[in-house]
Amino acid sequence: MQIIRYQVDGQSLVGVIENDIVRQTRGDAFGKLAVGPEVGPVDQVHMLPPIVPSKLIAIGLNYQDHITQDNPNFETPENPIVFLKPPSALTGHNQPIVLPRGVERIDAEAELSIVIGKQARHVKAANAYDYILGFAASNDVSARDFQFKDGQWSRAKGFDSFAPIGPAIVTGIRADDLAITCRVNGEVKQQSSTKHLIFDVPFLIEFVSRVMTLEPGDIIMTGTPAGPPALAPGDVCEIEIEGIGILRNSVILEDELPS
Secondary structure, three states: OEEEEEEEOOEEEEEEEEOOEEEEEEEOOOOOEEEEEEEEEHHHOEEEOOOOOOOEEEEEOOEHHHHHOOOOOOOOOOOOEEEEEOHHHEEOOOOOEEEOOOOOOEEOOEEEEEEEOOOEOOOOHHHHHHHEEEEEEEEOOEEHHHHHHHOOOHHHHHOOOOEEEEEEEEOOOOOOOOEEEEEEOOEEEEEEEHHHEOOOHHHHHHHHHHHOOEOOOOEEEOOOOOOOOEEOOOOEEEEEEOOOEEEEEEEEEHHHOOO
16 A cells, blocks of 8 residues: 555645555554545645654665765774654655755755554564554755764754655565665666665664654654765656655755745
8 A cells, every 4th residue: 555645725634546546545544544536646636745753763874885985994883873854854755855045065865764653662673564554765865065064964964855755655565675766857876775774674673662662653764875966956856666656856946935
């Protein structure tokens, strides 16, 4: 099932995608959803982030090729590098990534996101999939110059619109070996597979749930492979993950936002 959120007349609604058509639903994304009438084609529906999390957890340095692309001697982390992005950074499929004033470079980072399905604390890796609602494509957008200037990542990765996710949460799949691709204006910039994650999905859920209680809807962004591309106003960035779909976002200047 492909679970989404969409907006009609200012109201946020839960739906599903079937054959690129959004359909209404009744029920709970964490329980049973009854599928109803058609709303319209995905590209004609105002898509929202498919879930509203209590927290958005991100993992840094989780693909070996990304770690060593600029420094072959950079050491692999002994444990996952965990940081937080604010939920206010979330944006949906076909919604813009906004380039803030004063930022010299923003990069896209193609990432698989885990969406938690039920409260999780001290979960064993062997049981991790029991706590997963599904997976989504996501983009850990980063103001790279601010990241290097600050020496930590909160400001650089925390701007509004810097966490696109979607179009949908896809249930009933495993993430052991899913192709992951980033394209900018149709040109492939990143290409890898989740089989190359240093710390895989079950390990991450065990590790993070030892630190904090994970609530239904919480998101874990699992890290990006080598080659995060720079984005410029007018670009269109696509994150495609096998079996999950394509997340598409244009890039605009902050000055282009409606006043």
